[in-house]
Amino acid sequence: MERRQTDVLVIGAGIIGIACAYYLKKAAPSLAVALVDRGAPLGFTSAQSGENYRNWWPHPVMKRFTDRSTDLMQEIAGETDNRISLTRRGYVLATRSADLDAILADLKAGYGDDASAIRVHDTAQAPDYANPLEDDWRRVPGGVDVLADPRLIRATFPWLTGDIRTVLHIRRAGHVDGQQLGAAMLERFRESGGTRHTGMVRSIDRGEGFRVGLEGGGEIRCDRLVDAAGPFLGEIAAMLGIDLPVTNVLQQKVAFEDTAGAIDRRMPFTIDLDPLTIDWDADERAALLSDPSTAAYAGEMRGAIHCRPDGGETGRWIKLGWAINDSPSRPTFEPELNPYFPELVLRAAARAQPALRAYYGHLPRAMSHYGGFYTMTEENWPLVGPMSVEGAFVAGAFSGFGTMAACAAGELCAAWVLGEAPTDDAIALSPLRFEDAALMSGLRGGASRGIL
Numbered sequence: 380m381e382r383r384q385t386d387v388l389v390i391g392a393g394i395i396g397i398a399c400a401y402y403l404k405k406a407a408p409s410l411a412v413a414l415v416d417r418g419a420p421l422g423f424t425s426a427q428s429g430e431n432y433r434n435w436w437p438h439p440v441m442k443r444f445t446d447r448s449t450d451l452m453q454e455i456a457g458e459t460d461n462r463i464s465l466t467r468r469g470y471v472l473a474t475r476s477a478d479l480d481a482i483l484a485d486l487k488a489g490y491g492d493d494a495s496a497i498r499v500h501d502t503a504q505a506p507d508y509a510n511p512l513e514d515d516w517r518r519v520p521g522g523v524d525v526l527a528d529p530r531l532i533r534a535t536f537p538w539l540t541g542d543i544r545t546v547l548h549i550r551r552a553g554h555v556d557g558q559q560l561g562a563a564m565l566e567r568f569r570e571s572g573g574t575r576h577t578g579m580v581r582s583i584d585r586g587e588g589f590r591v592g593l594e595g596g597g598e599i600r601c602d603r604l605v606d607a608a609g610p611f612l613g614e615i616a617a618m619l620g621i622d623l624p625v626t627n628v629l630q631q632k633v634a635f636e637d638t639a640g641a642i643d644r645r646m647p648f649t650i651d652l653d654p655l656t657i658d659w660d661a662d663e664r665a666a667l668l669s670d671p672s673t674a675a676y677a678g679e680m681r682g683a684i685h686c687r688p689d690g691g692e693t694g695r696w697i698k699l700g701w702a703i704n705d706s707p708s709r710p711t712f713e714p715e716l717n718p719y720f721p722e723l724v725l726r727a728a729a730r731a732q733p734a735l736r737a738y739y740g741h742l743p744r745a746m747s748h749y750g751g752f753y754t755m756t757e758e759n760w761p762l763v764g765p766m767s768v769e770g771a772f773v774a775g776a777f778s779g780f781g782t783m784a785a786c787a788a789g790e791l792c793a794a795w796v797l798g799e800a801p802t803d804d805a806i807a808l809s810p811l812r813f814e815d816a817a818l819m820s821g822l823r824g825g826a827s828r829g830i831l
Contacts, residue, residue, distance in 0.1 A: 398789025427751030430781030764809025
């Protein structure tokens, strides 16, 4: 049996595991750190990333966490001549609601009462509003602009349907190339002496440290380990006798070549927040209703449909996403995709961007339909910190926001592993939060979950 030894073993070489390994070596260069995964780095869930980032979150802890991650991504962008293609056109959250009181209350939960952070524009002309024509993060304002005049919305975002009454333009948000971000960190990890192993983890035994058994008989011994196994987070923890409070939900996306030129290449990442009923014709609706497995697609469905141009201003693709599934399932390496999803998300996105109707019933041949598991806690906050077994740590439950949060997660995980005194925010983002009844009571109310 081949035996290897390391100080810290990170299980999982997705973007979260890579970030944990990278920031460990960055903080403690003499520490022996190894990564292990059954496949190639940045595969599986990390390969399905939406590659968006934002600091909007209706809770200050998560707002600070994503702000810190954005700071770290900007550092990497600056050090690599923006190899990671970091842009900052923002997030556009569109709604047909004109209830500004409710909207502002939600924003203040994350941004606070700083008047400079939340700017309301409720007239047709807004000379102090910076149009999203610039994608360089160094020249774009922070905070959020609330566009509350339909004339201003139409002038700024002419591709949106005319019934949109309010737009929340989250400014510290945009696109990042998740594969390049992960690759940059992995290269630096290796250059600093980090090692990577390929193998499926089959067992973890405890004694003096941990003995991690691999499929085929190999073994890695370590003093400390980090469970960063993505959708298999719970299975790795179970090998230590730990029951993590996480579930997995399969979510899907489609990307296709915009042969009809339906989407302006400068359009920010746009989310239609409102529930909807898809515009099937009478025969289509009757067919859906006749089958219990599809009948729900004929009724009102949840909102938060994602749409953005893919590939930058010179690209030709569109990416659509919609987290409509809420049924937990056991993760598999070959998830079964919903064959109806491409047409569903297309028609849902066309409600706010009518030009997409050009593709009804005949999406381009050049199309990719893919999916990945959202690993999540009930409150949809991540788990980064110590588990109940001494020397074992977790970094996971980043349901749909792993790429944008990876850098801060890696830095925070490294601090826990290295024994730094935790901050209040670090405790709130760790499994230790479940001991705080007051915090958990507030989180389980749902308003702070930040699901988009």
